[in-house]
Amino acid sequence: MAREEGLVVMTGKPWSRGAALRDPNEAHRAATPLELFFDLCFVVAVAQLTARLEHAYATGHLADGIQGFLMVMFAVWWAWMNFTWFATAHDSDDVPYRLLTLLQMAGVLILASGVDAAFDGDSYRVVVAGYVVMRVALIAQWLRVARHQPTIRTRARRYAAGVGAVQVAWLILVIPDNITLFKALFLPLILCEIAVPIWAERAGAGELWHAEHIAERYGLFALIILGESVLAATVAVKDATDGGVTGSIVTVAAGGLVVAFSCWWLYFDTLGGDGPETQVRAFSWGYGHYVVFAALAAVGGGLATAAAAVAGHGDHPIPERTAALAVTVPLALFLTAVALIALRPGDPCGPDRLRKWLAAAAALVLAGVFLPPAGATAFAGGVAALLVTVETVAAHRRYRAATGTG
The missing domain is CATH 1.20.1410 (I/LWEQ domain)
Known part of the structure; x- marks a missing residue:
């Protein structure tokens, strides 16, 4: 903001700055209001998980309750973590970045709305849908980095390709809506998710996080x-x-x-x-x-x-x-x-x-x-x-x- 004749006015800025490459040694780096808002959306999902775990204990469905809790908790944590590490290196705070973050927040709420069905053993479709929405938004963020930051283009493309491939696998898996099949293949797909950052970081971009x-x-x-x-x-x-x-x-x-x-x-x-x-x-x-x-x-x-x-x-x-x-x-x-x-x-x-x-x-x-x-x-x-x-x-x-x- 700037002051003109006693009035506070907003300074202008372009709606798109392009994907950023933040300095990992930046002084006084702190969480932004958007990051805090993003975290608040996860309150809903965590609250649903905690309540459903308690319900599983109360009804005696220990094995299914604990398994469901660990599975959905991974989706919540992994989506949050991937955004966090992306933002520490590439938070440009322009309009496209904010809108893509909004899309990820919408995905969190979709996922939270499917927690009950997942815990009841009815369907994981809504949970997967919310998860994929979050991941698609992240893919778009990585494609922006690949376009605007040529020095780390290979790394960004690896992230986009790896995350995209696993999301296709999730969608194919959830189409039959077979709970037994979904639980059987859940761990292999989780290992694929975990492997994507390891593979992408082998591109040799260096340590970019703050x-x-x-x-x-x-x-x-x-x-x-x-x-x-x-x-x-x-x-x-x-x-x-x-x-x-x-x-x-x-x-x-x-x-x-x-x-x-x-x-x-x-x-x-x-x-x-x-x-x-x-x-x-x-x-x-x-x-x-x-x-x-x-x-x-x-x-x-x-x-x-x-x-x-x-x-x-x-x-x-x-x-x-x-x-x-x-x-x-x-x-x-x-x-x-x-x-x-x-x-x-x-x-x-x-x-x-x-x-x-x-x-x-x-x-x-x-x-x-x-x-x-x-x-x-x-x-x-x-x-x-x-x-x-x-x-x-x-x-x-x-x-x-x-x-x-x-």
Whole structure:
């Protein structure tokens, strides 16, 4: 904007600048309002997934529920991740870029509307349709890069061709609308999706991402999922207290809050400012977050399940072991994934952190097997809070040793 005689006026700009090639060392790079808006659309999909996972626990459809959750969560995460890495290198913020981003946002909403049918085993057509819409928009973005950035044209064309080929395969697979066939071929097509960036980056374009920007974007998505987890648990606790407040419900509510807050603390102190430095680490860092995000979303479903179990609500009583493990297993997976992603060569703290967090993860799984839902949730909160305390004290000691303070 510019000021003219006391008035604020918008400065002009061309509607199309062409695809950009951003500086990976750009100072003060931060998430844009469009990126934040894009993330908000994923709130709907994550909320649907969390609710359907809780429903699967409540109705006893564990295997189908967990499988459906992991499958749809991959589609949500993969589409989000691909946009995030594209934007860190090629965000031109012109009109075509914004409209193609809008198309991806529409795809998210289409996908979210098909979650119920997918979980019920009726059809994956709507989920695939939404996913393909998002991917087609990304293909158009890559074709713009190929046109306007000749120095990385081969890389961009590989992305466009690879993503396009896999989308054709998804569409062919979903035409018969055979759930058994779809589930059987899901993993091979996922491996093809994962292989596309590996193949495209072999074009030798170099490291184009902005490490701090990537770390911020992943952190913001983690916050969105944590928020959905807290919301799911809050709604469940509210429903549970309709029949009166009990000690078990209070324990689940308090333990769940401690778990969510500890997850936030551990994630951002461990990975919050730690973007990937090398090409190899970019893949392990980026891909490993699937487990982190899926586990965080599942924690929310688990807390809601535990609240429903201790209240005794629903047409089908929830087995205590199922409700307890629904909290402790996702938390154990979250701790394991974060510790592994944070492990890097030359980090003296990494191996010790990994040992402590793996021990905590094992204890959580055992607690889920032997404790009732309220006790398991309280134990999970205690373990998570203990890890926060241990890591905070260790960080303080390292600071004192480095600065020579008493």
